[in-house]
Amino acid sequence: xxxxxxxxxxxxxxxxxxxxxxxxxxxxxxxxxxxxxxxxxxxxxxxxxxxxxxxxxxxxxxxxxxxxxxxxxxxxxxxxxxxxxxxxxxxxxxxxxxxxxxxxxxxxxxxxxxxxxxxxxxxxxxxxxxxxxxxxxxxxxxxxxxxxxxxxxxxxxxxxxxxxxxxxxxxxxxxxxxxxxxxxxxxxxxxxxxxxxxxxxxxxxxxxxxxxxxxxxxxxxxxxxxxxxxxxxxxxxxxxxxxxxxxxxxxxxxxxxxxxxxxxxxxxxxxxxxxxxxxxxxxxxxxxxxxxxxxxxxxxxxxxxxxxxxxxxxxxxxxxxxxxxxxxxxxxxxxxxxxxxxxxxxxxxxxxxxxxxxxxxxxxxxxxxxxxxxxxxxxxxxxxxxxxxxxxxxxxxxxxxxxxxxxxxxxxxxxxxxxxxxxxxxxxxxxxxxxxxxxxx
Numbered sequence: 083x084x085x086x087x088x089x090x091x092x093x094x095x096x097x098x099x100x101x102x103x104x105x106x107x108x109x110x111x112x113x114x115x116x117x118x119x120x121x122x123x124x125x126x127x128x129x130x131x132x133x134x135x136x137x138x139x140x141x142x143x144x145x146x147x148x149x150x151x152x153x154x155x156x157x158x159x160x161x162x163x164x165x166x167x168x169x170x171x172x173x174x175x176x177x178x179x180x181x182x183x184x185x186x187x188x189x190x191x192x193x194x195x196x197x198x199x200x201x202x203x204x205x206x207x208x209x210x211x212x213x214x215x216x217x218x219x220x221x222x223x224x225x226x227x228x229x230x231x232x233x234x235x236x237x238x239x240x241x242x243x244x245x246x247x248x249x250x251x252x253x254x255x256x257x258x259x260x261x262x263x264x265x266x267x268x269x270x271x272x273x274x275x276x277x278x279x280x281x282x283x284x285x286x287x288x289x290x291x292x293x294x295x296x297x298x299x300x301x302x303x304x305x306x307x308x309x310x311x312x313x314x315x316x317x318x319x320x321x322x323x324x325x326x327x328x329x330x331x332x333x334x335x336x337x338x339x340x341x342x343x344x345x346x347x348x349x350x351x352x353x354x355x356x357x358x359x360x361x362x363x364x365x366x367x368x369x370x371x372x373x374x375x376x377x378x379x380x381x382x383x384x385x386x387x388x389x390x391x392x393x394x395x396x397x398x399x400x401x402x403x404x405x406x407x408x409x410x411x412x413x414x415x416x417x418x419x420x421x422x423x424x425x426x427x428x429x430x431x432x433x434x435x436x437x438x439x440x441x442x443x444x445x446x447x448x449x450x451x452x453x454x455x456x457x458x459x460x461x462x463x464x465x466x467x468x469x470x471x472x473x474x475x476x477x478x479x480x481x482x483x484x485x486x487x488x489x490x491x492x493x494x495x496x497x498x499x500x501x502x503x504x505x506x507x508x509x510x511x512x513x514x515x516x517x518x519x520x521x522x523x
Contacts, residue, residue: 138188143432153183176394180430193302194375197294221263229255258293324371382410
């Protein structure tokens, strides 16, 4: 499969956050009582209740702790769509961090595979994408029944790049468990994820399983999922993986008719339907990722980031009650549409907070967009000379063979605030975003 010639456009952005994908993962139907992840936090019920608790977190603003829809309607502000059935949702301006509107933003609910955003943000910086790992039977132990899988085989060797494609495109719980094994085990990975959530001030979140599989006590919120996406999108590799539409994944090693050992790859496609499209929904204009999820207890969940006319928005939607095919994506698209119309007109009801350690420190990410350990040449590279025209077709490289991206992101100039720090502790710069369209030749 030949690749169309890559083109990019550069645009300086000042972004508080960016958000994301979660992937489909079927899970066991057990819903058990969940302990509070913090001494002061409210305990979630055995299974999600019909109504939110009377008291919720006020991180990001007092109104975000109130039940129901929070929005400042005024002259010139479009009315919110009336057919949004999600238990919780939030619309934020990624450039400023303003929360444009929210509905039960801090309601602690099962997150499904959107939890993989936190997993990726925690573990992705630890291993170079070229590192290889031979899968042991113990690496695949403990995967929940009915989990979504990318198709990893015991005793086969995969690159870290392969494994992350499996996490983001197919929401492979098998890929999550292999990466967790490389990170010295699921227990250690879960502990690190909980620590990272606390650092991000995602205080509604308690991780039990790194893949988002339904588990007693595993909860997050629309607000927290947006923080995870925002943090993850500081990393170039995260941006690449969450915006990839299709890729080739290594198959099992076999012998052909001539007795020669061969390993034929197979195509995997992103299950984020706003990115890849479906028979009843089109690719959303300007979509850039990030992550979707679906379990018995959580229902459908999704976090997405999209750009249109110079605006970058993040939308998270959790558990629509309307049982239509692709409903979570349809409701997300409606909220995106509203957000793009309302941005610049509506008074915000709250804000996205920075990580605990970010206040008073440099807001500039490392050159690679990752913490120590790097990803083997995955850093943001200069994009100051990029074209200023939109791209109609392009592909992502990186040796993934047939990878398509709906939105690529090039490194380059970062816009820094307040002499390299935060301004009012809320703005967080991101590297330039670049839309890439893809098509088969």
